[in-house]
Amino acid sequence: MIAPRHGLLLVTPLALTLIGFFLIPVLLLLPTSFREYAPGQGFTPGVWTLENYIRIVTDGFYLEVIARTLLLGLLVTLACLLLGYPLAYLIARGPARWRTALILAVTFPMLLNLVVRSFGWIALLTSRGLVNNLLVQLGLISAPLKLMYNLTGLMIGLTHIYLPFMVFMLVAAIRNVPREVEAAAATLGSSRLHVFTAVTLPLSAPGVLSGSILVFVLTISALVTPRMLGGPTYKVMATVIYDEYMQLLDWASGSALSFTLAAMAIGVIWASSRLTKRWAGMT
Amino acid sequence: MSSLAFERLAKSYGGVDVVREVSLRIEQGEFVSLLGPSGCGKTTILRMAAGLVAPSRGRILIGEEDVTALPPNRRDLGLVFQSYALFPHLTVFENVAFGLRRKRTSPAEMQARVAEALAMVRLAAFGDRYPRQLSGGQQQRVAIARALAPRPRVLLLDEPLSNLDAQLRDEMQFELKRLQRGLGVTTLLVTHDQGEALSLSDKVCVMAHGVMQQFGPPEDIYRRPATSFVAGFIGRPNRLKGVVVTRRGGGGLLRIANGLMVEAGHVEVEEGGDAEIVIRPEAIGLAVRKRAEGEFAGRVVLRSFAGARAQVLARLDGGPELVIDLPSAALPDDLAPDAPVAVSISPSGVFALSGRTA
Amino acid sequence: MRARDHDGAPRPLTVAVALTVIVFLQIPVLVVVLAAFSETSYLTLPPQGLTLNWFAKVLSDPTYLSAIRMSLILAVSSTAISLVIGVAASYALFRKAVPGAEAIVAALMSPLALPAVVIGVALLQYYSLTGLRGSLAGLVMAHVVITSPYVVRSAFASLAGVDVATEEAARVLGATGLEAFRLVTLPLIAPGMAAGALFSFITSFDNVPVTIFLINAQQTTLPVLIFSSVEMGVDPGVAAVSTLLILATGLGLLAAERLVGFHRFV
Numbered sequence: 001m002i003a004p005r006h007g008l009l010l011v012t013p014l015a016l017t018l019i020g021f022f023l024i025p026v027l028l029l030l031p032t033s034f035r036e037y038a039p040g041q042g043f044t045p046g047v048w049t050l051e052n053y054i055r056i057v058t059d060g061f062y063l064e065v066i067a068r069t070l071l072l073g074l075l076v077t078l079a080c081l082l083l084g085y086p087l088a089y090l091i092a093r094g095p096a097r098w099r100t101a102l103i104l105a106v107t108f109p110m111l112l113n114l115v116v117r118s119f120g121w122i123a124l125l126t127s128r129g130l131v132n133n134l135l136v137q138l139g140l141i142s143a144p145l146k147l148m149y150n151l152t153g154l155m156i157g158l159t160h161i162y163l164p165f166m167v168f169m170l171v172a173a174i175r176n177v178p179r180e181v182e183a184a185a186a187t188l189g190s191s192r193l194h195v196f197t198a199v200t201l202p203l204s205a206p207g208v209l210s211g212s213i214l215v216f217v218l219t220i221s222a223l224v225t226p227r228m229l230g231g232p233t234y235k236v237m238a239t240v241i242y243d244e245y246m247q248l249l250d251w252a253s254g255s256a257l258s259f260t261l262a263a264m265a266i267g268v269i270w271a272s273s274r275l276t277k278r279w280a281g282m283t
Numbered sequence: 284m285s286s287l288a289f290e291r292l293a294k295s296y297g298g299v300d301v302v303r304e305v306s307l308r309i310e311q312g313e314f315v316s317l318l319g320p321s322g323c324g325k326t327t328i329l330r331m332a333a334g335l336v337a338p339s340r341g342r343i344l345i346g347e348e349d350v351t352a353l354p355p356n357r358r359d360l361g362l363v364f365q366s367y368a369l370f371p372h373l374t375v376f377e378n379v380a381f382g383l384r385r386k387r388t389s390p391a392e393m394q395a396r397v398a399e400a401l402a403m404v405r406l407a408a409f410g411d412r413y414p415r416q417l418s419g420g421q422q423q424r425v426a427i428a429r430a431l432a433p434r435p436r437v438l439l440l441d442e443p444l445s446n447l448d449a450q451l452r453d454e455m456q457f458e459l460k461r462l463q464r465g466l467g468v469t470t471l472l473v474t475h476d477q478g479e480a481l482s483l484s485d486k487v488c489v490m491a492h493g494v495m496q497q498f499g500p501p502e503d504i505y506r507r508p509a510t511s512f513v514a515g516f517i518g519r520p521n522r523l524k525g526v527v528v529t530r531r532g533g534g535g536l537l538r539i540a541n542g543l544m545v546e547a548g549h550v551e552v553e554e555g556g557d558a559e560i561v562i563r564p565e566a567i568g569l570a571v572r573k574r575a576e577g578e579f580a581g582r583v584v585l586r587s588f589a590g591a592r593a594q595v596l597a598r599l600d601g602g603p604e605l606v607i608d609l610p611s612a613a614l615p616d617d618l619a620p621d622a623p624v625a626v627s628i629s630p631s632g633v634f635a636l637s638g639r640t641a
Numbered sequence: 642m643r644a645r646d647h648d649g650a651p652r653p654l655t656v657a658v659a660l661t662v663i664v665f666l667q668i669p670v671l672v673v674v675l676a677a678f679s680e681t682s683y684l685t686l687p688p689q690g691l692t693l694n695w696f697a698k699v700l701s702d703p704t705y706l707s708a709i710r711m712s713l714i715l716a717v718s719s720t721a722i723s724l725v726i727g728v729a730a731s732y733a734l735f736r737k738a739v740p741g742a743e744a745i746v747a748a749l750m751s752p753l754a755l756p757a758v759v760i761g762v763a764l765l766q767y768y769s770l771t772g773l774r775g776s777l778a779g780l781v782m783a784h785v786v787i788t789s790p791y792v793v794r795s796a797f798a799s800l801a802g803v804d805v806a807t808e809e810a811a812r813v814l815g816a817t818g819l820e821a822f823r824l825v826t827l828p829l830i831a832p833g834m835a836a837g838a839l840f841s842f843i844t845s846f847d848n849v850p851v852t853i854f855l856i857n858a859q860q861t862t863l864p865v866l867i868f869s870s871v872e873m874g875v876d877p878g879v880a881a882v883s884t885l886l887i888l889a890t891g892l893g894l895l896a897a898e899r900l901v902g903f904h905r906f907v
Contacts, residue, residue, distance in 0.1 A: 004738060014730040086662065090651050095650075104894065112890050224868060242853075369810075
């Protein structure tokens with residue numbers, strides 16, 4: 001009932017904003033990634049090169065950073081799944097009067113500033129932080145554990161940050177599993193465990209996939225938490241991009257890495273949506 | 284109060300013709316029903332009249348004014364939606380006052396008109412309630428009050444009674460008729476319920492597949508169906524195939540299965556031609572005895588008792604099964620399954636039609 | 642054997658794990674609050690001495706205060722702009738008033754798919770080229786880009802709950818398209834949009850990966866300030882300002898829950 005010309009008028013401001021302040025800027029990164037950067041002098045004029053991209057796939061430093069980023073993505077996603085599913089199940093299938101409180105308890109840390117949460121983990125995980133102090137006091141260890149500036153610290157911190165996202169996607173997925181189908185399986189002889197593995201889990205699989213993709217992409221894109229918990233030396237792709245832009249001023253290399261990271265994120269999302277479509281066709 | 288007219292109104296979506304060239308005139312103060320099965324285009328016509336859908340071709344006139352290009356808020360119509368579409372965030376009073384506010388009615392006049400509208404639908408004390416606090420029947424009455432409060436030129440109703448349970452529906456039918464008579468507002472009602480259409484309307488327009496089948500007073504629709512669709516749609520008639528043997532005046536003689544001959548009061552097909560035959564259940568008589576001259580021998584298959592009326596399914600010997608509808612008081616006491624009966628068919632209830640849908 | 646319900650309710654083990662995870666989720670928050678009140682600049686359990694000194698220090702520090710002000714300005718203005726253009730676009734797209742509506746919606750949500758750091762560096766380069774670097778307007782528009790997808794998502798969810806027939810009824814009763822939107826649709830989507838506005842506000846207020854590339858030394862935002870301070874060590878002043886943020890978030894959440902039943906929209 002809205003006239004097409006009015007419709008166009010309503011959509012244009014947002015569309016123009018995104019084109020002007022999102023699409024074009026991102027596309028402009030591409031040419032930059034093919035330039036050559038001379039330290040202290042800026043871009044070498046008139047030189048176009050694939051060197052930035054080649055370096056990413058051949059240089060040991062970059063390969064290590066990329067591998068670490070992807071590994072982190074995988075581990076955090078797994079941890080979020082294992083920790084998140086029981087919680088999601090409790091919210092979706094537990095007593096109704098607990099539901100609001102539980103949802104708020106999960107929402108609250110999610111709304112909290114990322115920097116604050118990461119800071120909390122620093123206070124917990126440094127060598128003079130709460131966890132080490134506690135363990136030393138209890139006599140369980142004699143020297144502080146190295147829980148920061150390594151994979152462990154990053155894993156713990158990132159799992160904590162992204163767990164609420166996983167939980168909410170899983171809640172939606174579990175809600176979509178009709179309880180009657182589970183009941184039917186039970187009457188046909190399934191034990192509780194079997195009902196879970198044969199009915200609940202497969203039927204909530206699309207939601208499990210969505211949640212996993214979301215957490216994976218968020219993890220490989222993360223800048224703040226890895227920087228705060230990893231320090232300036234333990235790097236992931238986003239922090240390398242930050243360094244290349246802000247400290248090394250090598251915008252060419254930074255752009256190439258940005259595009260690589262962006263391509264990974266979009267590639268993962270695209271692949272998973274193809275998978276979801278195939279599953280949707282099968283059920 | 285104005286008349287409402289459609290001139291060769293048509294609507295197509297993509298390549299599909301939903302409404303094909305409908306021309307219709309509803310006189311000032313008349314109550315007309317658009318009757319037909321779902322998908323026949325009747326709701327589309329109503330929505331075009333309201334201005335919610337743009338016609339592909341044709342004109343819509345309210346009185347003398349061509350409103351085809353006017354947006355819905357300038358047509359001065361009332362529309363009662365099937366789902367009532369009450370504003371959930373406004374009280375009953377505010378719902379009914381909505382149209383009056385759009386017309387910048389003075390507060391005093393608005394109070395009076397809202398009160399009047401609510402009193403008309405017997406909901407005078409409900410002004411402060413919210414729609415979610417009302418029953419389905421009450422919501423529907425608020426929807427009617429809301430549509431009528433601005434005193435529109437024409438009132439449109441989209442299957443207003445279909446969401447109500449049977450008893451409420453019967454009550455509301457009388458209410459609607461009384462309201463319409465009292466106000467004298469030109470009314471177009473869309474429905475798939477023929478009982479509703481026949482009992483409420485001054486004229487009925489029967490539609491099928493986007494085409495107008497017949498337009499006339501209820502008696503005409505019932506007694507003189509113009510097409511086999513109308514004959515088959517109205518009532519729940521028996522449908523058979525047969526051949527026209529002879530024609531005499533408006534009627535003639537038909538041959539149905541196995542050489543059984545039936546007299547028909549209304550024959551459209553030429554002699555020797557194939558016909559779609561429709562026999563009204565209430566035109567068939569039943570008696571538990573041997574058949575007399577002009578009657579058919581048959582056996583009872585089933586009977587069902589439905590309160591005021593009863594139905595009997597009887598199979599004519601060597602012929603088809605027919606549903607017979609009679610007042611339950613006229614049901615023979617000794618009617619048992621398989622009992623031999625004499626079946627008489629009144630020609631006024633027999634139609635031989637060509638099978639076209641106009 | 643005692644008779645029990647077998648209706649798929651969670652077993653005690655599931656409940657135990659779930660509640661442990663809930664506690665795990667709150668731990669860093671509690672730690673930060675503890676650190677803010679602790680007298681020593683390192684944390685022990687139990688804390689040695691409690692003090693409000695850090696709060697006093699933070700609330701009188703002009704750097705912190707101007708960072709808070711900048712964050713608020715950015716969050717409020719970007720949320721306001723996102724709401725207006727986001728709701729307008731969503732309304733037209735939801736009612737399919739433009740061709741290719743579905744593709745356009747997917748495109749509008751695309752900022753969520755791209756890593757924030759990539760958006761940050763892209764805008765850094767773009768603003769350097771167009772002279773917007775360091776400008777408030779540039780910052781605001783960057784925040785509009787990252788908050789608008791949340792507004793669009795909330796708008797779609799809210800519009801789905803409004804019966805289009807109520808808009809049509811308003812039109813037939815004499816309302817213009819704009820009036821029908823203002824009098825009927827807008828009040829009905831308001832609660833959902835309030836939740837969307839809260840998400841948008843928080844996204845802007847908290848943002849680091851885009852903002853950090855675009856600010857200059859004179860105007861920084863609160864999270865970027867904390868981020869930079871932390872690079873230099875665990876300072877209880879940071880804990881104090883973080884606690885204030887926690888308080889504000891908690892109150893905001895409770896208010897949203899009370900006013901519009903926030904938990905329905907998550």
